[in-house]
Amino acid sequence: MTEAESASAPTGPARPGRWAVAALLALVLVAAGAFTVPRLFNGDRPAPDGPEAGFARDMSAHHAQAVRMAFAVRDRSDDEKIRTLAYDIITTQQSQIGMMSAWLDGWRAPHADPAGPMRWMGGHGGHGAPGGTMPGMATREQLDELEHAQGRAAETLFLDLMITHHRGGVSMARAVLSRTGRPEVLRLARSMVEGQQSEIDLMTRMRAERNADRPGG
Amino acid sequence: MSKKTAQRRPKPKRNELTRKTPPWGGIIFFTCIGLIAVAAIGYAAWQARPVDTAGIDGLVETENLSRNHTPAAVSYPTNPPMGGDHDSQWQNCDGRVYDQALRNENAVHSLEHGAVWITYRPGLPAGQLDQLRDTVEKTDYTMLSPVPNQDSPVTLTAWGKQLKLQDAGDQRVSDFLRAFVKGPQTPEPGAACTGGKATP
The missing domain is CATH 1.20.5 (Single alpha-helices involved in coiled-coils or other helix-helix interfaces)
Structure with missing residues (x-):
């Protein structure tokens, strides 16, 4: 010593x-x-099961349904305003799916969560129920109805479904804003909140113009 | 040296350096801290683990599959097929459950788009079928259908990847989906699972 x-x-x-x-x-x-x-x-x-990856996966599926509905109404309507709105939703949301896919690839995170959607939002004020569906998603029956409607009926149904769909999308985007500090996620989520909110306002006006056709939606 | 000192002074003042019994308090204390550290670090590492595609036991892989569009019937070497030439129309695969067998040529096109096709041999116990339906319905880019003469109760197929299972409750169902739904094997990333063929 x-x-x-x-x-x-x-x-x-x-x-x-x-x-x-x-x-x-x-x-x-x-x-x-x-x-x-x-x-x-x-x-x-970000972790493969963290809020960023969960958001990217769920929002991709959410967007894919919006693209499907927008294509459906574009195939069934001659109204220029509706067709332009649908074109805007298809191109914007499909491109955002591509961005989120590239995130998941870069993060080496899975593109699927067999445990169910919305787990990343669970446990924070009870927005998401484990295994539940995402907010604002149309049911299979509603999609079926849209894909069998024509003209004005298809337009009003599309507006009703897409307003609800966008509201759900905005709530999901807001949820990830409070759960991440990643700049690329913040930027895209903010653009979704603002873009979809302004489309909700537009669609609400378009819906009001058609109110007489289908009272009560 | 310390031994000598101890002999000279038979009753030393008790302190950390001279006492003979092991310091159990300290040993237990640091063992606990160590265990907590190992658990915390292990958990954190497990949380951060990347998608592992190599670790799926029994996975069959094939490469260099052709990708031509053809209206004709195609003879595939495996049942269900793992890829190859296919119809120009894909089968819708947006978490879709089909109760009838699909046309292989359409289903293969869905694999090209990054879908996982889960197939079962008719006669699968109802509980297992419900489990598969539930998984497929909540997972985008998957589809479920029966294949009458397949040689295993449950098969999972992605482009160039296949896994045969005896039981729908197998943990590898989840592993396969996490690895291959829109996975790195996808020949056409970004392609849709909607807007295709909606019925078997």
Whole structure:
């Protein structure tokens, strides 16, 4: 034993303060490890089951249904305003699906969650029920009805379904805004909130113009 | 040296350096901290694990599948087929449950779009069939249909990937979906699972 070590060795009973310091150090190490290790394994990527990946997966399926409905009404309507709106929704949302797909690829996250949609929103105010469906999605029966309607009837049904669909989309985009700090996710989610909200206003006006045709929606 | 000192002073003042019994308090304390650390770091690493496609036991893979469109019937080497030439129209695969057998040539086109096609041999116990329906209905880019003469109770197929299972409750159903729905094997990423053929 060296003199220096002997000199620093305790001469009296161990002070309880030492344990506290040791415990604090150990906890700091644990916290640092828990923070660092996922990054070593996964780089600077969001977790495969985190809110960003969950949002990208669910919003892709949500968008895919909007694209399907927009195509349906474009095939069934001669109204220029409706056809332009549908064209806008198809191109915008299909391109956003592409962006979110590229995120998932880059994050090495799965494109499917067989445990069901909306788990990333669960446990925060009860928005999402595990295994439940996404907000605003049309049912198979409603899609079937839209795809068998024609002209004015197809237009009003489309507006009703798409207003509900966009409201659900806005709520999902808002939910991820409060759960992530990733700039690319924040940017796209903000653009969805603003873009879909303004389309909701537009569709509400278009719906009002047609109110006489189908009272009560 | 410490031994000598101890002999000279038979009743030393008790402290951390001179006492003979192991410091059990400290040992237990740091063991606990260590276990918590291992658990926390292990959990964090598990959470961050990337999609693992190599770890699926029993996975069959094939490469260099042709991708031509043809209106003709195609003879595929496996049942159900894992890819190859196909019809220009894809089978809708937006989490769709079909109660009748599909035309292979349409289903193969869905695989090209990144879908996973789950097939079962008729006679699968009702509980297992319900389990498959439930999984398919809540997973976009999947479809379910019976294949009358397939050689396993349940088969999962993606483009160039196939897994034969005895039981629908197998954990590998979930593993396969996470790995291959719109997975890296997809020849045509971004292509749709709607707007195709809606009936068997």
